[in-house]
Amino acid sequence: MILHDxxxxxxxxxIRLLCACLGLNVTLKEYDITKGETHTESFLAINPNGKIPxxxxxxxxxxxxxxxxxxxxxxxxxxxQQHQSALLPADPILKARVYQWLFWEQYSHEPNIASPRFWxxxxxxxxxxxxxxxxxxxxxxxxxxxxxxxxxxxTFLVGDAxxxxxxxxxxxxxxxxxxxxxxxxxxxxxxxxxxxxxALDWFIPITQG
Ligand SMILES: N[C@@H](CCC(=O)N[C@@H](CS)C(=O)NCC(=O)O)C(=O)O
Numbered sequence: 001m002i003l004h005d006x007x008x009x010x011x012x013x014x015i016r017l018l019c020a021c022l023g024l025n026v027t028l029k030e031y032d033i034t035k036g037e038t039h040t041e042s043f044l045a046i047n048p049n050g051k052i053p054x055x056x057x058x059x060x061x062x063x064x065x066x067x068x069x070x071x072x073x074x075x076x077x078x079x080x081q082q083h084q085s086a087l088l089p090a091d092p093i094l095k096a097r098v099y100q101w102l103f104w105e106q107y108s109h110e111p112n113i114a115s116p117r118f119w120x121x122x123x124x125x126x127x128x129x130x131x132x133x134x135x136x137x138x139x140x141x142x143x144x145x146x147x148x149x150x151x152x153x154x155t156f157l158v159g160d161a162x163x164x165x166x167x168x169x170x171x172x173x174x175x176x177x178x179x180x181x182x183x184x185x186x187x188x189x190x191x192x193x194x195x196x197x198x199a200l201d202w203f204i205p206i207t208q209g
Pocket of ligand 1: 065066
């Protein structure tokens with residue numbers, strides 16, 4: 001499999017982190033999104049939406065949308081013994097709770113935490129984005145508080161076992177401070193959760209392909 005990616009991307013890192021967890025090998029093909037490299041004719045042929053990550057399967061089929069890729073890889077590579085828990089629980093309610101976090105991440109977390117980080121760290125600020133920033137940051141704090149309150153109740157987002165919800169939310173949460181919009185010291189339960197994930201034996205950092 002080939003992962004079309006941009007290393008600083010949290011959306012791409014979700015897939016790299018899951019592959020590390022599942023012990024899957026992927027070949028990384030990097031694009032510089034700041035130079036429009038995902039809008040070339042050849043890239044648009046693999047994702048007409050012009051965005052990484054794209055997972056190219058061995059049969060040449062291409063999947064986009066990070067959380068769809070997470071679900072595909074998890075369902076294709078069931079594991080329970082090695083990690084003592086299923087990343088996507090079989091129980092319908094627990095599985096729905098994982099889905100809740102995945103959909104919530106795209107609507108309430110990523111636009112408020114990942115986008116400001118990108119604008120502030122990649123010199124991508126425009127007048128419109130400057131006007132949007134205070135509201136995004138306020139909503140980002142709401143999202144971080146919701147995660148922190150949840151993590152005060154149990155070890156991981158869906159209970160005391162790690163699931164795909166944690167793999168999905170870890171990438172942009174752990175770098176939320178980049179760009180200066182957020183201070184994770186305000187969220188002690190998130191800090192504890194980050195340390196726990198970083199201590200897992202299969203963990204890889206965002207900088208690793
Ligand atoms: N909802 C998509 C978002 C993907 C996305 O925003 N990718 C960004 C990098 S994190 C990108 O490729 N941007 C390049 C562009 O829009 O030109 C996902 O979860 O995969």
